[in-house]
Amino acid sequence: MWCSPVLRASLSLGHRSPSRAQSALAQLKHLLEEELEGIRGAGTWKSERVITSKQGPHIHVEGSQRDILNFCANNYLGLSSHPEVIRSGLDALEKYGAGLSSVRFICGTQVLLTPEDAILSDELNHASIIDGIRLCKANKYRYKHMDMRDLEAKLQDAQKYRLRLVATDGAFSMDGDVAPLKEICNLAQKYKAIVFVDECHATGFLGPTGRGTDELLGVMDQVTIINSTLGKALGGAAGGYTTGPKALVDLLRQRSRPYLFSNSLPPAVVGCASKALDLLMESNAIAQSMAAKTTRFRSKMAEAGFTISGNNHPICPVMLGDARLASMMADDMLKRGIYVIGFSYPVVPKGQARIRVQISAVHSEEDIDRCVEAFSEVGRKHGALP
Template sequence: MYDKYKKHLEETLQAIKDAGTYKRERLITSKQSSAITVDQNGKEIHALNFCANNYLGLADDQRLIDAAEKMMARRGFGMSSVRFICGTQDVHLELEKAISRYFGTEDTILYAACFDANGGLFGSLLTDEDAIISDQLNHASIIDGVRLCKAKRYRYLNGDMADLEEKLKEAQAQRFRIIATDGVFSMDGNVAPLDKICELAEKYDAMVMVDESHSAGVVGKTGRGVTEQYGVRGKVEIITGTLGKAFGGAVGGFTTGKKEIIELLRQTSRPYLFSNSLPPSLVGAGIETFRILEESTELHDRLMDNVAYFQEKIKKLGFDLLPTQSAIVAVMIYDAAKAAEFAARMQEEGIFVTGFSYPVVPKDKARIRVQLSAAHTHEQIDRCIAAFDKIGHDLGILK
């Protein structure tokens, strides 16, 4: 059998390569930071990293490294168990409380990843009597979580409140309703209009779930996400998020919100019940992350300054940008082939960015996605801008 299946796999892989969507991994030989060392065909090169989710620059922060080492010495390397058997330590509860304080919620449950948090959410809370109304650009983890649930599915146009209202009207036929949205949509960098979503939820008797993975630590006056940005802290029933982006860049996810929801997830959420607990080192670093963020908004303020600085410079060059209130800036190239060539040429200039084209983004909407970090200096941003200027003119995008 495998000989036939192997041929099928080879043909499938070749089709992915022919479509230009084959993913080649970059081999980093240094710590993750704004400046990294990469192995390229056996040769080490130095590059500036503008394509990581390291929004607050904490991925190589010595305070987190020290906290992880200390916690590993105190509580061991791994838990070797799921939470409800013998995998819960006091520090797991401490981290959950820190996350709840940060978001202004009642309780929190930890997962191995936000993919698990989203995957184990809807099926635990809803049945075929209920409904989920999901933004069309939601992350794959939300989409998969919805697929694992028997609830009636509705999809509304990205950020389109008129379309959301129509779907909510249709969903009145169901018992309970949850509106599901990303806080920041990772391909465009736009922020969900959560104030309007909450107004519609109240009008049509629905709950709200928001994934803060790309918005937590970034959006809002102090970086506490879209609930802070739109003044709805405590009004959103469910928030999911990750420790793998702004909060240290490692792994680990969470769901935080109403205490009864969290309690039921502890009893029924399959990724929680059947996955090992987060290791003590990650928990220790997570606790330190929230301690740092509670003490000061310095990292968030620096990030926002870098975003404004980059946007001002790139706009002056003449590039089109999608509107953003986040640390994600989509520089529009439009043509897929040029976007791929642009990203490759940027790497030759020692700047790591990622080009996206169809089917990841709509046809004729190819772009270079730039992700800013608090770790970037203005000098590093200037080098990135200079590369955009040079390649933009070389490829005829800038006149």
């Protein structure tokens, strides 16, 4: 079996004399430094910034004395610091304490899909979906991004298996585009497959009432399984959920190890998320506000000469191509009081580096315009604009 030089050096440390172990450690450090230097040289080094205030459109960042405009959060609806959401979380904390200090139940080892089944995944699905599929025992297919002809060809090949599950993001987090769920559901019906959609970047704000891409595209009755999060638009704390047929949910409760071997959500998280859902059910005004601001940002950036990837989604990737350029521009944006992050390999493919901007309902029109103005200044400075 092939083993990387770094891993070989690590594994050998416990089987050597002290002097040889020190030599192996020196070798390991040398190999690690070489790899780190390669990352720096490629311009893909990712520095971590420290936010010293609560989440919101304006934040404080360690090392900066000025107020920073935040365009780099999944706080799409601005609910993470909404006073009613915070109050609900505090009420739950006072009533139930910090947590239950235990996993849900100690049993169960089986999985939902078996070697008799097949799973078909969009090639640009989120890494968490890809990792989950790797752990699954089903036969695996990967179809080209939103390519329905390729998906159909793979569904035809997968007819030999018992169950076929098509897995896709509803909205793709790096590109800001929305899966063609109508076409996917049509193919699933044709080839007797079931559809799984991850709605982490859609729940709360896509669709007339914020139920996600299946509502947006009119296929709520055709999507079998939905997975989503409480850690983005719905308060931004933590946790997630799966919806589907009752028998499926019951089976997951019995056999899903990530569920069985994790603690239940802290009461404060549940309280915050419940209030966030209440606010959304009462009115769609927040989601409509976010949509209008997304349109404003995308149109003004296009007028300035930037290429913005994706559909009319609040994830607005400013496509730059070069990793070093994306990193330098993001650093200069921070100097101008705008918090954004450059994304490069391995988060996105080589040659497709970008700055991902995320619009929130709590951004003002002045905030949007200030961000576009800063991008234009920085873009001209670094040659990204004429």
